Amino acid sequence: MKRFATLLETLALTPSRNRKIEALAAYFRDTPDPDRGYALAVLTGALSFTHVKPARLKEVVLAEVDPHLFALSYDYIGDLGETIALIWPHKGGTRQLPSLSELVELLNTTPKSELALLIAELLTSAQINERWALVKLATGGLRIGVSERLAKTALAEMSGTDLKDIEEIWHGIKMPYGDLFAWLEGRKPKPEIDHTARFHPLMLSNPIDEEKDFSNLDPADFVAEWKWDGIRVQLILGEGPASLFSRTGEDIAPAFPDLVENVFGHGVLDGELLVGNDFEPAPFNALQQRLNRKSATEKLIGEHPAFVRVYDMLFDGDEDIRALPWIDRRARLQSFFADQTQSRLDLSQLLPFSDWDQLGTIRRQGADENGHEGVMIKLKSAPYVPGRPKGNWFKWKRDPNLLDAVLMYAQRGHGKRSSFYSDFTFGAWRGNELVPIGKAYFGFTDAELKELDKWVRAHTIASFGPVREVEKSLVFEVAFDSAQASTRHKSGVALRFPRINRIRWDKPAAEAAHVGEVEALIPAT
Template sequence: MRAFAELLDRLSLTGSRNAKLTLVRDYLAATPDPDRGWALAALTGELVFHAAKPAFIRKAVEERMDPILFRWSYDYVGDLAETVALVWPQRPGANREPELAEVVEALRSASRAEVQRLIEAWLDALEPTSRWALLKLMTGELRVGFSARLAKQAAADLGPVPVSEVEEVWHALHPPYEDLFAWLEGRSDRPSPTSPGRFRPVMLAQAIDEAVDFGKLDPADYAAEWKWDGIRVQAVSEAGTRRLYTRTGDDISRTFPDVLESLNYEGVLDGELLVVRDGRVAPFADLQQRLNRKSVDAKLMGAYPAAIRAYDLLADGAEDVRPLPFAERRKRLEAFVARLGSARIDLSPLQPFETWGELADLRATPPPGDPEIAEGLMLKRWDSIYEAGRPKGPWFKWKRDPFLIDAVLMYAQRGHGKRSSYYSDYTFGVWCEGPDGGRMLTPVGKAYFGFTDEELLQLDKFVRDNTVERFGPVRAVRAEPHAGLVLEVAFEGLQRSTRHKSGVAMRFPRISRIRWDKPPGEADELATLERMLEKLEAR
């Protein structure tokens, strides 16, 4: 357990991607089975302990120390695992430190009644860093800045083999991955990737640099289509097995049984999952009503009917067509979708253009009748094969310019993990008319990224120096026409919302700039957002 704890601790304190990759690769090379397999499962999000809930952790610590003191400590630190690791009152006579595999195997089979006893025994036996790692493992919130794909890259480096080969077989593997490591270390053959219904590693696009890339590229080499504002999915139907995966390989089939029922084919489609009513794409907020649910009922499916807008074909029947050029795959996709004749699966239309100027004009004009359902454009080379990862050159994404407003900082909350000591989550508002006819601020969004580490220190100091009220880990800051802080906020879209007091909700808000130079009284009005919304709805 201690080696895994040291790995997580070093990852949380390391900023460089390559340095993180080296840390994990070296850990996997030096750690025996099955511990390294369980560590890889934790880093890729494949470990879930249904019986281990944060409530059991809080109950355990509150039985060992004064509950009020613990809550004060938790409010100050801002992270449950870190707080418990620091304040846990050990009892003498603890057993030896458990191995990682021992912890995982016990939690996978433990009942809810047994979990608290296990937590207490392990916390008594571990030192603070290992306690922190144990609790992070239990709750599934590692928060060490290391993605699942980077973990697979670290494993692939043991081979060494391309990470796409690991991703190709990943869904045929199970933790603790002894067969994967045996292959990577040359002790056995590659695991078979041919199980029906498996996930294929996706091809990703690069963001285009208008000033550089357009001067190097020939528009005749590329096809263009809208970048739809849904979630990317892979719809697999093979030998009677039907699956719906996200771009990261998460199986969401249970959440979308209506879509799964429409996969009446043999093959694999790549496309965008959207809510579509009467042939029109609904805003992303409608799709959010269907996401992350364990089950759905007929009422929800009727209110938010999901569909797939297909834009690539990965398998046609039993044939893997990924090695074919995009032009050929597109022809086969058109024929494939036409044969289906399904109301839930349509084709993402190509957008004709001859010059980059024409494409720029197209980008500035979203699809008619469908406000804010296109984030921008996708460019795909006609001769590009379907290559896993993010190869340079074949595919580009050209997102529309974000919306910008000036808003006033109203509240700040402590972050998590490395940010648990800083006020890094910011609620901001704009001016509106108050009940007495005067001006007042109304919250319109919350953001926790877009600023540098240096700017975070400046924002944190402003919050501490200008706090007017406290609510646990949240602080209200001074926000008046002549005293406060203006934030330039960028966001991708806007929609009406009955859940927000302001009546509007932003899509992907982030801090674009800190306007130290601007008095709060000159920040934007709610009427500005309402006019933006009216223009979007009129398209």
């Protein structure tokens, strides 16, 4: 455990991406199985504990520490792991902690009624950095600047293996990843993963640079499609039940039985998960009601039936066609739809255009008339390459909506921002009352963050733990992709992907937007 705690501390304190990769590669190279496998699972979010939650950890600490002192400390620090590590009153280092794999076993098998005692004993035994690592391990909330891809890059660095080869098998292997490390170290062959039983890394797009890219790209070499307002999915069809994965490889098939039980054929398809009748996509908030659920009720299925708008094919039957150019994969996809009638799959349409100006007109009309997110631009000769290769796929999103909103609440950030008020809830007017319409935590520079933090502290009118209510006088110009009806907000509306476009130090709060202006932007259903 000591080695793992040191790794987490190094990663948290190291801003350099290359230094993080070096630290991870060294840890994976020098740490024995299965500890390094469980560390990999923690770092990539694959490991969780059913009964060890932040609330349980707080209960353990509050049994030993004054609640008011804990609240003040947590408010100041902003990170639960760091707060517990510093405030735990019992002297650490009394005995050596179990190994990482032994800790995982303990946290998984200890009865719920005995967990509090176990956690207290571990915290007392640990040094300060080990306490912090224990909380991070238990809750999974690392916030140390390590993504799944960074961890895989470190594995590639450690072993000299191509990153693409690691990604190819990633979603078919299980922790503690003994076969993975045996392959990476040349002790065993590459794990054989049936393509019908695993997720395949997706090909991603890059934002278009209108000034730079269009002058260097020949429109005759590209095709265009609508950018659909759903979620990216991969659908795997074969002899058994269909598999449905999100863009991160999460199995979401149980939440969409109406879809996976009514699709036919053999292959791996890439597309957009949407809801609606007769292949008419409903607004995103309708789909949102079905997301993040382990299962779907008959009522939800009836109100919001799911379908996939397909725009690429990775496997045609058992044949891997990812190396083929897009235009050939499209022909295979068209044949796939010609061979069987589908009630839950349809083919994404192509948008004919002769030059970039014409496509720009189509893009604007689609946003204004149908609420489309924008267009996708794809190179006809491009193979299907996992990751975000340059020059193959571009996304040309519609121009963002803008409105002026009033800052209502501010909350401390996490990680590097834990000392600053950086999460901002803002509202619009309903009569003489401000009601929340969204929350944003980016769109401003570091210098502006310091100014905002100073303003929040000087204009606080009430505090609620890590949240401060402020005077209703500071206006943000907020950029957002779309508006939608919301039962979670008192206003009845919410903004999708809001970000702070500009701080309007000069604008009176009375001149900010009214809820009716936001409601007018909600797409008709």
